[in-house]
């Protein structure tokens with residue numbers, strides 16, 4: 001039994017306002033992180049079906065069935081929905097769950113006891129921190145799953161089941177990576193959330209957290225907010241887009257009178273010291289343009305994470321590094337900086353790869369963990385492509401096409417079977 005897919009569909013048409021009938025919704029799962037809450041759920045769609053080649057057709061009276069271990073299971077068609085909220089605005093998440101009638105969205109089967117219908121899978125530190133809040137406000141019990149387990153199962157699921165999930169990004173060129181299911185492991189998974197976790201993944205459920213760093217997405221957003229007075233993460237990212245880091249960063253050329261330090265492969269344009277120029281000039285923070293500060297900060301943090309990631313890949317002889325977490329946000333300059341750092345330090349040996357559902361690894365892992373439940377197993381069988389994703393985009397386009405408002409919802413068309 002295998003998760004298969006022919007692609008991916010994203011849309012936002014039903015993410016905002018339409019409430020689905022309660023029995024159409026299941027497998028609601030949360031990843032409550034230090035900065036963002038990620039929410040995933042499945043909604044059934046009885047109006048269409050998809051054959052093995054991904055072709056859609058009107059659904060007949062009897063659903064397709066799949067055989068597994070001599071048992072026969074119905075295939076259900078629908079969508080996996082995604083949404084995110086700021087953790088400091090957890091009430092918006094509670095309101096979303098209430099207004100979209102996701103309250104009984106944990107369990108699938110009608111025979112499940114009522115007590116189990118009030119249980120949903122949740123991961124991340126907030127599953128502990130906010131357990132009482134969810135219970136008091138929504139009567140929901142959070143069934144906690146380990147966040148590293150969830151990151152790994154979410155990443156493995158996406159890499160195996162979603163066509164065009166992983167891609168490289170270098171010099172403004174995006175290239176999708178063909179994943180060979182038989183040659184996926186081992187790899188390094190770097191999740192850049194508020195903080196950064198680095199995991200050596202050897203298989204399904206087989207991994208080790210080999211490193212981490214406290215200089216992560218929270219550092220970029222926190223320091224950026226203080227230094228630039230930006231009101232939102234997107235504003236800071238947008239600002240960084242327009243800035244020039246050379247105004248603040250001290251380059252090798254600044255030290256070497258415009259020359260390269262070629263003996264050790266350091267070009268004159270290489271950053272010798274992030275923010276290093278700010279000490280050598282008689283200037284105050286107000287004298288620098290916020291866009292230049294944002295650019296230097298983004299470069300410093302992305303570069304540092306790229307370098308630490310490579311060093312960990314080197315420790316274990318890993319050639320492939322997949323980057324996830326919402327810090328990346330499909331942002332061209334961030335991905336480019338990380339890729340250049342990995343490429344530079346590995347002398348072209350290791351490859352940085354990014355994931356289209358970067359920020360939802362943990363939430364998808366929690367979603368997949370319903371599979372472990374006795375009567376409520378789920379197997380995502382097929383994800384269906386409607387939008388072509390094979391084009392290579394310019395940096396700007398990636399940024400604006402993947403980054404959305406915080407409560408923008410997306411969904412993937414898919415078929416699942418319950419066991």
Ligand SMILES: Nc1ncnc2c1ncn2[C@@H]1O[C@H](COP(=O)(O)OP(=O)(O)OP(=O)(O)O)[C@@H](O)[C@H]1O
Pocket residue numbers: 032033034035036037086124125192193194195196216217218219220221233234324325326327328329359406
């Ligand atoms: N709209 C946003 N608001 C705030 N931060 C954002 C936003 N979009 C992207 N980010 C970035 O994403 C980071 C959070 O990423 P993510 O949701 O993956 O981590 P988390 O689960 O909150 O953190 P952790 O796993 O460390 O608990 C932020 O620190 C910030 O850099």
Ligand SMILES: CC(C)(CO)[C@@H](O)C(=O)NCCC(=O)O
Pocket residue numbers: 033034125147193194195196197211212213214
């Ligand atoms: C603490 C977690 C795991 C919470 O998600 C994350 O923020 C993280 O990996 N921080 C980095 C901690 C460290 O290894 O230094």
